Amino acid sequence: MISTDIGVWIGVILTICAWSFLIKDQDLYRLAEYTFVPVASGYTVVQAIKIIMSTGTTPLLGGDISLLIPLILGVMLYFNYSSKYRWVSNWSMAILVGVGIGVSIRGTVKANFVDQIVNTMIPLAASTPLQSFTNIVIVVFVVTILSYFLYTIEPKGPQGKIMGWAAPIARYMMMMGFGVSYGNMIANRLSILLGRVQYILFTALGLS
Amino acid sequence: MSLADRIMKIDRRIIYALIFIVIFLFSLKPMGIPVVTQPWVIDTYKLVESLQPGDKVLICWSLYPVSNEQIAGAVVILQHLCMRGIKTVHFQTQTAVDLVDDVMLNKVHPESYGQVYGKDWLWLGYISGLEAGQAAIAQNLKGTVTVDKYGNQLSQYSLWNELTNDARQFKFVLSPSAETPGTAGVLRQFQIPYGLKIVESGSAFSLGSVMPFYASKQYWGMVAGFPDCAAYEKLIGKPGIGSRSTDPLSAMGLLVFGLLLVSNIAYIISKLGGKGGSVK
Amino acid sequence: MSFLRREGPLIFTSVVAFFLIIEYYIANSQLTLIATFLNRSAMIVGAFLLGFGIINMTLIHTKNIIQRKPKWPFSLYLLILLFVTLVAGLIPPLGSNYYYLWLFNNIYTPLDPAIFSLIAFFIISTAFRALKIRNLEVSLMLLFTVVVILRNAPIGPATFPPIGWLGDWVIISINTGVQRALNLVVALGAIAYGVRILLGVERGYLKGAG
Numbered sequence: 001m002i003s004t005d006i007g008v009w010i011g012v013i014l015t016i017c018a019w020s021f022l023i024k025d026q027d028l029y030r031l032a033e034y035t036f037v038p039v040a041s042g043y044t045v046v047q048a049i050k051i052i053m054s055t056g057t058t059p060l061l062g063g064d065i066s067l068l069i070p071l072i073l074g075v076m077l078y079f080n081y082s083s084k085y086r087w088v089s090n091w092s093m094a095i096l097v098g099v100g101i102g103v104s105i106r107g108t109v110k111a112n113f114v115d116q117i118v119n120t121m122i123p124l125a126a127s128t129p130l131q132s133f134t135n136i137v138i139v140v141f142v143v144t145i146l147s148y149f150l151y152t153i154e155p156k157g158p159q160g161k162i163m164g165w166a167a168p169i170a171r172y173m174m175m176m177g178f179g180v181s182y183g184n185m186i187a188n189r190l191s192i193l194l195g196r197v198q199y200i201l202f203t204a205l206g207l208s
Numbered sequence: 209m210s211l212a213d214r215i216m217k218i219d220r221r222i223i224y225a226l227i228f229i230v231i232f233l234f235s236l237k238p239m240g241i242p243v244v245t246q247p248w249v250i251d252t253y254k255l256v257e258s259l260q261p262g263d264k265v266l267i268c269w270s271l272y273p274v275s276n277e278q279i280a281g282a283v284v285i286l287q288h289l290c291m292r293g294i295k296t297v298h299f300q301t302q303t304a305v306d307l308v309d310d311v312m313l314n315k316v317h318p319e320s321y322g323q324v325y326g327k328d329w330l331w332l333g334y335i336s337g338l339e340a341g342q343a344a345i346a347q348n349l350k351g352t353v354t355v356d357k358y359g360n361q362l363s364q365y366s367l368w369n370e371l372t373n374d375a376r377q378f379k380f381v382l383s384p385s386a387e388t389p390g391t392a393g394v395l396r397q398f399q400i401p402y403g404l405k406i407v408e409s410g411s412a413f414s415l416g417s418v419m420p421f422y423a424s425k426q427y428w429g430m431v432a433g434f435p436d437c438a439a440y441e442k443l444i445g446k447p448g449i450g451s452r453s454t455d456p457l458s459a460m461g462l463l464v465f466g467l468l469l470v471s472n473i474a475y476i477i478s479k480l481g482g483k484g485g486s487v488k
Numbered sequence: 489m490s491f492l493r494r495e496g497p498l499i500f501t502s503v504v505a506f507f508l509i510i511e512y513y514i515a516n517s518q519l520t521l522i523a524t525f526l527n528r529s530a531m532i533v534g535a536f537l538l539g540f541g542i543i544n545m546t547l548i549h550t551k552n553i554i555q556r557k558p559k560w561p562f563s564l565y566l567l568i569l570l571f572v573t574l575v576a577g578l579i580p581p582l583g584s585n586y587y588y589l590w591l592f593n594n595i596y597t598p599l600d601p602a603i604f605s606l607i608a609f610f611i612i613s614t615a616f617r618a619l620k621i622r623n624l625e626v627s628l629m630l631l632f633t634v635v636v637i638l639r640n641a642p643i644g645p646a647t648f649p650p651i652g653w654l655g656d657w658v659i660i661s662i663n664t665g666v667q668r669a670l671n672l673v674v675a676l677g678a679i680a681y682g683v684r685i686l687l688g689v690e691r692g693y694l695k696g697a698g
Contacts, residue, residue, distance in 0.1 A: 038573060043573060073532075077537065078536075092533055099530035100340060179636070184640065185413045189605070192276050195601055220616075239643075352531075358584060417671075468633070
């Protein structure tokens with residue numbers, strides 16, 4: 001059954017306005033864009049205010065004085081708009097960057113580095129020929145592509161020769177990987193489009 | 209201009225029109241194409257099946273409304289968790305919190321499985337700070353939040369009073385993720401320090417980039433994209449968003465393949481004809 | 489004064505980051521308490537960051553209106569809608585009332601994917617024009633794109649199972665090798681960048697340091 005909810009139809013009309021960009025850049029698309037941006041930004045700010053109140057001001061008023069520090073640091077961020085006192089916001093950025101680096105680096109070393117190296121040390125002679133071949137492919141690809149990148153200074157001599165020989169092969173290997181990513185990306189973006197089409201067909205028009 | 213050149217220089221709006229026609233047509237006319245159940249989907253299913261009623265799972269959302277595939281995957285896994293009587297605690301690292309309301313209340317319907325809010329599932333709302341927020345939840349869940357998404361004191365809920373500050377109380381972390389920090393942050397803040405299993409509800413795009421982590425068992429399982437979602441729906445016997453999306457996806461895949469084939473044949477013909485054939 | 493502007497924040501960043509790294513490896517309840525405070529502080533300060541978007545947007549579009557730049561009525565429309573959204577959200581119950589949710593469900597939720605879905609069209613038309621058998625590199629990329637597209641479309645494995653097996657094998661082997669190598673390189677870069685910040689070498693995040 002066709003939807004009688006005016007909100008659904010506003011969403012459909014705005015969706016079509018957004019898609020009008022495919023014909024050419026025009027005011028209909030601009031309407032959709034200039035509708036989305038303020039609503040998304042306003043929505044985000046309200047959520048930010050909510051979390052500041054629930055994790056900051058409310059517990060502060062409940063007796064947790066220590067929360068005064070992050071609240072003051074948060075306000076200090078807005079000194080960024082003053083040309084004379086912009087440096088005050090550096091202290092707020094310092095805690096954000098410090099915590100961000102601290103929490104991510106400590107896990108990155110094991111998760112993205114050590115464990116990935118350990119799991120590349122797989123048996124080249126596995127239980128089945130296909131598994132052996134798969135393992136050999138993984139190891140050869142990882143080692144070759146790693147050799148493509150320079151980490152310190154460019155090596156000379158025999159090492160430099162080997163790396164020079166491996167570089168184009170590594171490039172071809174990476175293109176294979178990028179092809180896989182591109183294929184998956186096409187599927188992902190199509191699924192986003194599919195979601196909108198299903199919204200129009202099933203939610204708005206009530207078809208099944 | 210030869211036919212090959214005309215094909216290569218075709219107005220892109222014709223391609224757009226073809227895309228629209230195919231996607232609308234095959235959304236309305238399902239073909240019932242079977243899907244393959246991947247090993248990572250089976251691993252996820254088996255993990256949920258191994259849990260006991262009353263076990264707890266943490267859901268770390270990192271999504272915006274654009275993330276169609278991830279939402280579909282999350283819905284089907286959450287339905288399975290509800291069917292098994294598993295208790296869930298949700299938080300979102302992005303500001304689109306009402307998305308989770310929409311998923312739970314309009315798509316999953318936990319009440320239809322006998323689940324009660326506050327007793328069987330809790331929704332903590334938006335946790336800011338991206339990975340710092342995830343770290344705060346991992347280290348000190350009960351000290352980080354005191355009210356739920358609706359502004360109610362968490363202490364009134366029986367599930368909250370069952371929870372402790374030990375992240376290991378959760379059997380695994382489900383990560384419906386499209387944005388930073390997403391599952392990468394969950395890996396660093398929950399899996400590495402506490403050894404928790406991670407299941408990702410991702411997209412077809414993320415499948416490629418997370419495969420090294422699945423291969424090294426840092427991710428226990430995945431539902432990545434509509435075909436995986438449809439396979440999972442078949443496993444639990446609840447066809448839904450995934451199942452109705454695979455047919456248009458198939459048609460679109462064939463269309464893209466056809467377009468690539470045609471353009472390359474035209475290119476080869478143009479090259480063989482000695483006309484240069486280079487296209488901007 | 490220079491200490492407050494530059495060296496002070498750099499030292500503060502390093503101390504906080506070092507503390508969190510050390511706390512990770514030492515099980516001590518006092519250290520965990522301080523780490524929790526730092527995480528919560530970053531959460532609160534991070535929430536304040538979200539205000540920059542609307543401030544910048546308001547400044548830019550107000551300037552457009554005052555200077556009567558082309559399409560300035562759109563800027564006026566934007567600011568009015570922003571004001572409406574903020575008012576709708578701030579009416580109690582905060583962030584939960586009917587009008588705020590209406591805007592989320594009927595404007596935000598449809599438009600976010602609608603605008604993003606334009607990429608699907610551009611990606612396909614770009615593939616049509618650019619992915620040609622020009623040289624070995626592009627040919628390899630094209631070949632694997634096609635394999636994965638046919639693998640992802642369920643009709644591929646259903647009608648011709650080898651394409652499914654090949655696609656799965658490519659993702660499990662070739663893709664894993666490539667992505668693992670790239671992950672290692674990126675992780676190395678991230679760790680190096682983090683160490684540079686810890687040591688105060690990287691200062692790009694400090695504005696107005698003089």
